[in-house]
Amino acid sequence: MRLADTLHFARAAATGYPARTALSVLAMAIGVAAVVVLTALGDGARRYVVSQFSSLGTNLVIVLPGRSGTGGFNPATAITSTPRDLTIDDAASLRRLPAVARVAPLAVGTSEISAGGRLRETMVAGTARDYFAIRNFEIAQGDALPDDDWNRGAPVAVIGARIQEELFGSTPALGQRVRVGDRRLRIVGVLKPTGQGLGMNTDELVIVPVALAQAMFNSNTLFRVLVEASSRDAIPAARESVLNTLKQRHRGEEDVTVITQDAVLATFDRLLGALTLAVAGIAAISLAVAGILVMNVMLVAVTQRTGEIGLLKALGASGRDIRRAFLAEAAMLSAVGAVVGYLLGQAGAFALRQAFPVFPAYPPDWAVIAGLATALGTGLLFGVMPARRAARLDPVQALMKH
Amino acid sequence: MPLIELAGIDRSFLLGDTTVHALAGLNLQINAGEYVAVMGPSGSGKSTLLNLLGLLDRPQAGTYRLDGRDVTTLSPDEQAAVRSAKIGFVFQSFHLVPRLTAAENIALPMTLAGIPAAERQRRVDQALKDFGLDHRADHKPDQLSGGQRQRVAIARATIMQPPLLLADEPTGNLDRHTGDEVIHLLEALNARGVTLIIVTHDASLGARARRRLIMEDGHLKSDSAAEA
Ligand SMILES: Nc1ncnc2c1ncn2[C@@H]1O[C@H](COP(=O)(O)OP(=O)(O)OP(=O)(O)O)[C@@H](O)[C@H]1O
Ligand SMILES: [Mg+2]
Numbered sequence: 140m141r142l143a144d145t146l147h148f149a150r151a152a153a154t155g156y157p158a159r160t161a162l163s164v165l166a167m168a169i170g171v172a173a174v175v176v177l178t179a180l181g182d183g184a185r186r187y188v189v190s191q192f193s194s195l196g197t198n199l200v201i202v203l204p205g206r207s208g209t210g211g212f213n214p215a216t217a218i219t220s221t222p223r224d225l226t227i228d229d230a231a232s233l234r235r236l237p238a239v240a241r242v243a244p245l246a247v248g249t250s251e252i253s254a255g256g257r258l259r260e261t262m263v264a265g266t267a268r269d270y271f272a273i274r275n276f277e278i279a280q281g282d283a284l285p286d287d288d289w290n291r292g293a294p295v296a297v298i299g300a301r302i303q304e305e306l307f308g309s310t311p312a313l314g315q316r317v318r319v320g321d322r323r324l325r326i327v328g329v330l331k332p333t334g335q336g337l338g339m340n341t342d343e344l345v346i347v348p349v350a351l352a353q354a355m356f357n358s359n360t361l362f363r364v365l366v367e368a369s370s371r372d373a374i375p376a377a378r379e380s381v382l383n384t385l386k387q388r389h390r391g392e393e394d395v396t397v398i399t400q401d402a403v404l405a406t407f408d409r410l411l412g413a414l415t416l417a418v419a420g421i422a423a424i425s426l427a428v429a430g431i432l433v434m435n436v437m438l439v440a441v442t443q444r445t446g447e448i449g450l451l452k453a454l455g456a457s458g459r460d461i462r463r464a465f466l467a468e469a470a471m472l473s474a475v476g477a478v479v480g481y482l483l484g485q486a487g488a489f490a491l492r493q494a495f496p497v498f499p500a501y502p503p504d505w506a507v508i509a510g511l512a513t514a515l516g517t518g519l520l521f522g523v524m525p526a527r528r529a530a531r532l533d534p535v536q537a538l539m540k541h
Numbered sequence: 542m543p544l545i546e547l548a549g550i551d552r553s554f555l556l557g558d559t560t561v562h563a564l565a566g567l568n569l570q571i572n573a574g575e576y577v578a579v580m581g582p583s584g585s586g587k588s589t590l591l592n593l594l595g596l597l598d599r600p601q602a603g604t605y606r607l608d609g610r611d612v613t614t615l616s617p618d619e620q621a622a623v624r625s626a627k628i629g630f631v632f633q634s635f636h637l638v639p640r641l642t643a644a645e646n647i648a649l650p651m652t653l654a655g656i657p658a659a660e661r662q663r664r665v666d667q668a669l670k671d672f673g674l675d676h677r678a679d680h681k682p683d684q685l686s687g688g689q690r691q692r693v694a695i696a697r698a699t700i701m702q703p704p705l706l707l708a709d710e711p712t713g714n715l716d717r718h719t720g721d722e723v724i725h726l727l728e729a730l731n732a733r734g735v736t737l738i739i740v741t742h743d744a745s746l747g748a749r750a751r752r753r754l755i756m757e758d759g760h761l762k763s764d765s766a767a768e769a
Contacts, residue, residue, distance in 0.1 A: 144652045155640035450636045453597055454650045454697070455625025457618040534597040538636070 140460040149467035156440065160472060163429070163436045167476020167514050168483055170426035174510035175484020175502045177422045179491065181415030183500035188411060190499070192404045196273045198240075198371055199400035200378050202233075202364040202385065206394050223394050224360035225385075227289050227349055232384055233366055238377035241367040243270035244289060244349045248356040252298075252345055254306045254317040261302060263319065263345045265292075265352020273367045276341065281313045281328035284348055292351030296324040300332035301342035319345060320355045374399050419506050423513055429476065430517025437469050437525035441532075448529050449537025458530035465526035466519065473518020477511050484510075542609050544705065544736055545571040545594060550603035552589055552759075563589040564600070565759040571738070573704060576731045578747040579740045581756035587740045588709055590756070594738065595628050595707050596620045608704075625654050629698030631708035631727070635690040637682040637697075643689075644669065644678040647696045654701065668696040672726065688719035695726055699735070706730060708739045712746065724749065 153160045204225035230244035246265035251258055271283040287293055296319060303312045312326050333341050353359060368377035382397050448461055491500040552564040563586045571577055579587045592598040596612060605613045612623055637646045644665050651661045669675050672692045682690055691711060698706060708727060712720030724746060731737040747753050753765040
């Protein structure tokens with residue numbers, strides 16, 4: 140029997156029993172759709188986290204005051220040693236290090252901002268000009284903070300898009316005076332709107348010189364020091380030299396924590412990658428179940444069509460012809476199921492992306508290929524047994540069943 | 542050389558503890574172009590004989606030579622090839638594939654034999670014309686009358702132009718008139734040289750055949766050729 144005829148015959152057989160064909164196609168489709176949607180979710184989560192981390196800046200080395208992170212929480216040191224302040228001078232000392240491109244000190248707090256009788260609560264970030272470059276902030280109007288001495292807090296502020304809108308509406312904000320806490324500041328810049336991200340929402344942020352923020356919040360320590368390494372390869376060297384410099388400045392005590400964005404990112408990447416794999420594995424189980432269902436459906440088909448098989452043999456069909464016809468039918472059920480499932484899954488992922496636009500719910504290629512291959516594989520594998528059973532039927536016995 | 546040569550054929554079935562000898566020590570020769578009716582009481586082994594002749598069944602003992610070739614020792618797939626090329630079956634209950642149209646049912650043996658679609662189409666068109674089924678080509682079996690179904694079955698049995706045509710009670714499910722039509726078709730095929738073997742309970746049908754075999758308990762009770 141020719142291949143085209145075998146396929147044609149198998150298709151006619153499959154469509155001749157719509158209910159059981161629909162059932163096995165559906166089972167296979169659900170399995171494949173589950174793989175596609177679940178891996179889209181998992182990989183979407185991974186991409187989301189990775190992109191959010193990247194938006195914090197590139198090649199970042201972050202300094203936190205206090206010893207934590209590495210080695211875990213240590214109750215002894217937590218009680219006995221209060222961490223030394225991480226000062227503006229500490230941060231400034233890092234600017235001259237060879238592997239370091241940019242440094243920005245960061246002090247944060249909340250305060251009230253008011254202008255023209257309107258008042259609201261806001262997050263205040265005290266930092267320096269390089270912060271804008273490190274975080275890739277885009278300026279809508281005016282300029283970033285002036286490139287002053289970090290210890291001299293000029294009375295200026297850069298405000299987020301939302302703040303500008305709420306306090307000034309459509310009137311220009313640039314050059315206007317606002318009151319932040321007990322200070323009167325002049326607005327020198329407005330940030331472009333960005334929306335919600337993993338870090339701070341910059342739309343509702345007021346950025347002022349770091350010395351000013353420290354004075355406002357009456358604190359000497361920094362919240363963070365952001366260090367941008369000169370290149371990706373320079374990150375370990377930058378981390379090392381930052382740590383050494385601060386240790387020296389703190390009389391040999393290692394009382395800061397230095398984390399690299401890369402390490403955090405890699406951890407999340409691995410974690411969420413593993414999660415996606417696990418989810419794909421679970422979905423694959425439903426594919427195996429679908430495969431077993433296809434096998435049962437095909438076994439029923441063999442029983443149902445025993446008479447027909449006998450007839451085909453009487454008409455000159457070889458065992459090979461029969462085996463191939465049934466195998467083709469099983470493969471067809473699986474293939475159609477896989478394609479339907481793929482389309483359903485892609486539609487599901489599309490719906491997810493529509494519902495949550497920030498969430499890149501695209502199924503990874505490997506998952507799609509593995510899902511389709513598993514569907515076809517199980518379909519064929521579980522089709523072999525019924526097909527062989529059909530091929531071995533005794534023609535006379537089979538004919539008598541008609 | 543005879544077309545069919547059976548020598549010492551035994552075929553028994555195990556039914557529980559008892560062995561039923563459906564065919565016992567059967568010897569038979571049939572020449573090419575003969576028209577043979579196989580008759581006898583129910584359970585005498587007629588269908589068993591026909592199945593054996595059609596290579597659907599194997600004897601426990603004895604040899605079967607078809608066209609001079611011992612076919613009892615062939616593998617199942619080799620036997621399938623012989624069936625495809627040399628044997629056509631017509632059954633009492635038609636045995637059409639219900640989801641295929643009349644034309645597709647007729648084409649089935651050619652499809653199985655791997656004959657190209659164009660050639661199949663040509664031969665099916667001719668067969669539809671020959672058997673008066675021109676306007677029924679796209680009908681499914683359940684849209685055909687009994688006589689039409691049996692004509693489709695005969696068209697299918699002869700589409701590969703086999704030298705041997707086996708019919709097991711081909712008129713058993715048909716009324717007298719339609720049955721006669723079917724018999725005339727089969728006889729016309731025999732007239733063109735096809736060896737025709739018909740199992741029948743109908744004495745008047747049996748009388749039409751040039752040679753009559755009467756079976757009883759797995760033996761040949763009488764053979765009109767031997768008496769002549
Ligand atoms: N598959 C089988 N298993 C057991 N016994 C069988 C089988 N096929 C045939 N027989 C037995 O072999 C004997 C001959 O059967 P066969 O079908 O050849 O009779 P028949 O002459 O065709 O009868 P009928 O006129 O009723 O069709 C019967 O006794 C039957 O019971
Ligand atoms: Mg019988």
